[in-house]
Amino acid sequence: MPKIEVNEAMFYALAHWDTPEIGEDPRAALEAALTCAKAELDEDSDKTLPLGERTLKIELNDTNRPDLWGTAGCARQLRIYRGGERPRYPFFSSPGNPQEARQQVLVEASVQGVRPYLAGFIAAGKEITDAVLRDMIQTQEKLAWNFGRKRRTISMGLYRIAAITWPITYKAVDPDAVSFIPLQWDVPLTLREILKQHPKGKEYAFIQEHEPLHPLLLDATGAILSYPPIINSADLGAVQVGDKDLFVEITGTDMPSVSLAAAIMACDLADQGYTIEPVTVVYAYDTPFGRAFTSPYYFQEPIFCSLGRIHQLLGEQLEGTTCIAALERMGCRAEQGQGREQDEPGETDGIWLYPPEYRNDFLHAADVAEDVMIGRGLGTFTPERPRDFTIGRFTPITAFSRKVKAIFVGMGYQEMIYNYLGSRKDLVDNMRGDGSRIIRIANPLSEHYEYVRDGIIASLLMSEAVSGHSGYPHRIFEIGKVAYREARENDGTCTRQYLGFFTADKEATFNTIAGQLQTLFYYIAREYTLKESQDARFIPGRGATIQYRAEPIGVFGELHPEVLENWGITVPCIAAELDLDALLPG
Numbered sequence: 001m002p003k004i005e006v007n008e009a010m011f012y013a014l015a016h017w018d019t020p021e022i023g024e025d026p027r028a029a030l031e032a033a034l035t036c037a038k039a040e041l042d043e044d045s046d047k048t049l050p051l052g053e054r055t056l057k058i059e060l061n062d063t064n065r066p067d068l069w070g071t072a073g074c075a076r077q078l079r080i081y082r083g084g085e086r087p088r089y090p091f092f093s094s095p096g097n098p099q100e101a102r103q104q105v106l107v108e109a110s111v112q113g114v115r116p117y118l119a120g121f122i123a124a125g126k127e128i129t130d131a132v133l134r135d136m137i138q139t140q141e142k143l144a145w146n147f148g149r150k151r152r153t154i155s156m157g158l159y160r161i162a163a164i165t166w167p168i169t170y171k172a173v174d175p176d177a178v179s180f181i182p183l184q185w186d187v188p189l190t191l192r193e194i195l196k197q198h199p200k201g202k203e204y205a206f207i208q209e210h211e212p213l214h215p216l217l218l219d220a221t222g223a224i225l226s227y228p229p230i231i232n233s234a235d236l237g238a239v240q241v242g243d244k245d246l247f248v249e250i251t252g253t254d255m256p257s258v259s260l261a262a263a264i265m266a267c268d269l270a271d272q273g274y275t276i277e278p279v280t281v282v283y284a285y286d287t288p289f290g291r292a293f294t295s296p297y298y299f300q301e302p303i304f305c306s307l308g309r310i311h312q313l314l315g316e317q318l319e320g321t322t323c324i325a326a327l328e329r330m331g332c333r334a335e336q337g338q339g340r341e342q343d344e345p346g347e348t349d350g351i352w353l354y355p356p357e358y359r360n361d362f363l364h365a366a367d368v369a370e371d372v373m374i375g376r377g378l379g380t381f382t383p384e385r386p387r388d389f390t391i392g393r394f395t396p397i398t399a400f401s402r403k404v405k406a407i408f409v410g411m412g413y414q415e416m417i418y419n420y421l422g423s424r425k426d427l428v429d430n431m432r433g434d435g436s437r438i439i440r441i442a443n444p445l446s447e448h449y450e451y452v453r454d455g456i457i458a459s460l461l462m463s464e465a466v467s468g469h470s471g472y473p474h475r476i477f478e479i480g481k482v483a484y485r486e487a488r489e490n491d492g493t494c495t496r497q498y499l500g501f502f503t504a505d506k507e508a509t510f511n512t513i514a515g516q517l518q519t520l521f522y523y524i525a526r527e528y529t530l531k532e533s534q535d536a537r538f539i540p541g542r543g544a545t546i547q548y549r550a551e552p553i554g555v556f557g558e559l560h561p562e563v564l565e566n567w568g569i570t571v572p573c574i575a576a577e578l579d580l581d582a583l584l585p586g
Helices: 008-015 026-037 071-081 130-147 191-197 199-208 255-271 307-314 320-329 365-376 396-410 457-464 510-523 561-567
Strands: 003-007 039-043 055-060 103-107 117-124 154-160 168-173 214-218 224-227 246-252 275-283 292-295 303-306 333-339 348-354 474-485 493-504 529-532 538-548 551-559 573-579
Touching: 003 008, 003 071, 003 130, 008 055, 008 071, 008 130, 026 039, 026 071, 026 365, 071 130, 071 255, 071 320, 103 117, 117 255, 117 292, 130 154, 130 255, 154 224, 154 255, 168 246, 191 199, 246 255, 255 275, 303 307, 303 333, 303 365, 307 320, 307 348, 307 365, 320 333, 320 348, 320 365, 348 365, 396 474, 396 493, 396 510, 457 474, 457 493, 457 561, 457 573, 493 510, 510 538, 510 551, 510 573, 551 561
Parallel strands: 103 168, 103 275
Antiparallel strands: 003 055, 039 055, 117 246, 117 275, 154 246, 168 214, 214 224, 275 292, 303 348, 333 348, 474 493, 493 573, 529 538, 538 551, 551 573
């Protein structure tokens, strides 16, 4: 979950936070207030330091609210929830209501297939302090890393306006033909050289290195502002304490995400006392917001939630006025009216919610009900005892899995627990697989957690790869979920409970693991047959498919030398995995 560090004095000032009443624990008061932002105080400040140097560490428990990932955003939620006025941001344009802008950014057609979208604005009228600069950089990095998928879908740049000649141009160039001095460097580098030599270039090279053209921001004189999403230039992009007027730009691959990130940053800076001046972005091609729009831009659509839905989800029959008051405490504008929820046949009484400029997390009526619940206060709902008497018990697969665990512990195996997500390298490439049935996550936070495992053997090999210093033999097992593509299922995927077990030892052979498999089936009282396997993970002729009731349910054998080499393992290994769901009684 995102964790932010905030300057205590700035946070309290923006939140309009007063000293707690005499006898009240200041930390307890703050922790109680932070629940409205689904946040908790991770670490209090060092009270021996001067107030201006104290830092609070706050952990956010909701990844759907990137507006809270900065000092101003989190303080705004506390301020409004505790009775403060909902802020107004008159600098936003919206469909049919454009704002006037003095400056323009021209987006050329060359970036359409590379990194096609840009939004930006000017923040002016106030000198940047050290605390403000630190917070701007933190918000920039949190948005780009968490919300922007490690700068893939969004990245942000800050620039000193005094040295910029407008209009700015955003275009794609040959990475070997353009050079400039990047931040924290003292000699010019081409874009290609930046990816190979600069620390930031090396860190984010995976985004651009395979593209024939790379994006670039230049002013009207040809001076380079930045190489998005990699690094700013050392002159125009080197924002320092004492600078007064800034240009803030966001580039990316998804227009709503780019526009929302710009909105969040603009609202944060407006709350801190900066004057926000819109910038018009003119495209050479069509975008979801047209060929020209003025940023910051309000694009969110209103959403309807019926009073019946709120009653159903929260357990109390709430009046419309009560719901509206609760939503206003969350910073939302709402009104009563008739409407129809998604996929509902007819209209009914309910609440129309208009999201604030910095939020785009209302995807369903249930999200509106959740904000009603938080805005009213969890402690205001009357607790109820369960109406039905039930007895808790294990599901059949859990009870069966526990029996299998006991068998393997008795056979001298050690149980392991692994993450169900992994990288393509670990789950496919290292296992000599073709990836035909593995499930890829469309918007992963990291490439290390991009795929859902379709077997357990790769997980077991992760442990063995770092266990070469331990005495042999190594015997480990896991019982856990796997998922894979299955065309016969309605959603195209299948999730099953699997057993995987593994032995590493110089004496480990096909016969060794065949005997262990036979022991397992003896104690669970099942009959099975074997068939030669063509699984690429195993040595040809030393792998077998396990069949139960004439259906394949698993595989075992001696792991292929190439697999072991991929993992850096130097001793013979045997492994097996099988579907426990298929072995359930009945």
